Amino acid sequence: MTIDFILDGADVSCRARATDRLSDVLAQEFPKACVGSDCRAGRCGRCVVLMDGKLALACLVPAFRVRGAEIVSPRAYARTEEGESVAAGFERAGVATCEFCTPQRILIAGLLLEEAAGADDRRILEAMQTVQCRCVEPSALVEGVRAAVELRSARKWPHAR
Amino acid sequence: MRVSEIFTPTSLIETLGLLRKHEDALLWAGGTEILRLRVARRPELPPTIVSLDKVPELRAIGRSDRALDLGAMSSLAQLSALGEGAVPEALAEAAAGVGTEGLRNLATLGGNLLGRERFGDLFPALACLDAIAEFRSASGSRWMAVGRLAGRDRKPLIPTGEILVRVRVPFDPWDLSLVRKIGYPLWPAADSGLFTCLARAAKGSLYEFRAALGGPLFLRDRETETELIGKRLPLQRRDIESARASWRNRFEEDGVGAPWIERFLAAVDESFDALRAGASR
Ligand SMILES: Cc1cc2nc3c(=O)[nH]c(=O)nc-3n(C[C@H](O)[C@H](O)[C@H](O)COP(=O)(O)OP(=O)(O)OC[C@H]3O[C@@H](n4cnc5c(N)ncnc54)[C@H](O)[C@@H]3O)c2cc1C
Ligand code: FES
Numbered sequence A: 001m002t003i004d005f006i007l008d009g010a011d012v013s014c015r016a017r018a019t020d021r022l023s024d025v026l027a028q029e030f031p032k033a034c035v036g037s038d039c040r041a042g043r044c045g046r047c048v049v050l051m052d053g054k055l056a057l058a059c060l061v062p063a064f065r066v067r068g069a070e071i072v073s074p075r076a077y078a079r080t081e082e083g084e085s086v087a088a089g090f091e092r093a094g095v096a097t098c099e100f101c102t103p104q105r106i107l108i109a110g111l112l113l114e115e116a117a118g119a120d121d122r123r124i125l126e127a128m129q130t131v132q133c134r135c136v137e138p139s140a141l142v143e144g145v146r147a148a149v150e151l152r153s154a155r156k157w158p159h160a161r
Numbered sequence B: 001m002r003v004s005e006i007f008t009p010t011s012l013i014e015t016l017g018l019l020r021k022h023e024d025a026l027l028w029a030g031g032t033e034i035l036r037l038r039v040a041r042r043p044e045l046p047p048t049i050v051s052l053d054k055v056p057e058l059r060a061i062g063r064s065d066r067a068l069d070l071g072a073m074s075s076l077a078q079l080s081a082l083g084e085g086a087v088p089e090a091l092a093e094a095a096a097g098v099g100t101e102g103l104r105n106l107a108t109l110g111g112n113l114l115g116r117e118r119f120g121d122l123f124p125a126l127a128c129l130d131a132i133a134e135f136r137s138a139s140g141s142r143w144m145a146v147g148r149l150a151g152r153d154r155k156p157l158i159p160t161g162e163i164l165v166r167v168r169v170p171f172d173p174w175d176l177s178l179v180r181k182i183g184y185p186l187w188p189a190a191d192s193g194l195f196t197c198l199a200r201a202a203k204g205s206l207y208e209f210r211a212a213l214g215g216p217l218f219l220r221d222r223e224t225e226t227e228l229i230g231k232r233l234p235l236q237r238r239d240i241e242s243a244r245a246s247w248r249n250r251f252e253e254d255g256v257g258a259p260w261i262e263r264f265l266a267a268v269d270e271s272f273d274a275l276r277a278g279a280s281r
């Protein structure tokens, strides 16, 4: 089937089997989006994307559900103003994540920044669990998100609105 | 096998018509349970799929003073986001604990209740809350208690040829609402499940008591619960021991393995402790 959707702000179209996983469709047809996948079972979080504004594990989304949807890849999100401010917050807090998960974590943290009420530690930890890894202390991620929030609210980040 | 047809109906009537025509069609809600069980790169799926995501009747959420009506396609993220007081605590907690956020945005209430391999985390919570479910087929509508989706063998008993439309959850006041994930918490493992205990006191006695554990099997025994009702609070040691022995016997008779019985009893002990702490406050 032909699937038309929006990927990182651009209208795109590709052919895929209706039940192919979005993570595989992106990896094959749109390699520049750099969406990876490890487990194909919803566990590792490597394939996380924004789908219509919400976090979604792309390996659990079949192609037929993507028609007309808006998908944002973590890599593209990391280049947005929010993404850049999270990266700055992580840097300030000394959060060292690896190249495999940094864009995904920035995406998740960016959504937390946008949550109106401001996220508490539990909420941050819970959201970060979407990406499975034992190499970063969860408390460091909380500090990274806090630093990003502080930077934005103090408008120390040059592009903050 | 190739998937030949995907239908995306836009009303309940259209969905029921499709289901009558394609009896073996796979209903696709969030698809997370369907794909959890099929990790191959190209999952093997039945030739006809009916996608439920564009059916507005399955998304409706409404409430009255007495109950909350949740469309089967409500996402688990939606349930936990409805906020304190809007959803019974046990249900909100059970929903918030399913997988991770990227999963909860996709996964639905209906898919959680109607997994064929095991009971989803919402099942014991909804069974304890006395929730009822509306199923529709071309021949009409029927309501049934959620707890009846567990068979005598304590395994899922899923109606075929019917669509779960909504679940009605009564708002009852609870003095104890305890929800515990059992075993591995992040995805369904052989040892994982969810335990729920609800209790209410009146005039210094236990007025209501419900305890259930869902996972590969569903563990609940209403007779033991009834034995506890009316006992003075705090519960006496002998009341607790007698209830524990009653649960153990009942589950052993049904061939439930020792590890699940022990998990159930450990969670029940925690509930009794919480009840005692509440009673002494
Ligand atoms: C990584 C991972 C972690 C998970 N962790 C948990 C966990 O912690 N706890 C837990 O309980 N589950 C967990 N699950 C299992 C699953 O994600 C949830 O149970 C989820 O709620 C299933 O909902 P769904 O909408 O995705 O169901 P689907 O996969 O779409 O459907 C499941 C079944 O229900 C049927 N169905 C769905 N809706 C209807 C309807 N309205 N009428 C009739 N039939 C219907 C489908 O045909 C199918 O047979 C996990 C899964 C994964 C992949
Ligand atoms: S590939 Fe692991 S969660 Fe999707």
Ligand code: FES
Pocket (backbone or CB within 6 Å): A096, A097, A098, A099, A100, A101, A102, A132, A133, A134, A135, A136
């Ligand atoms: S997987 Fe990237 S830091 Fe662990």
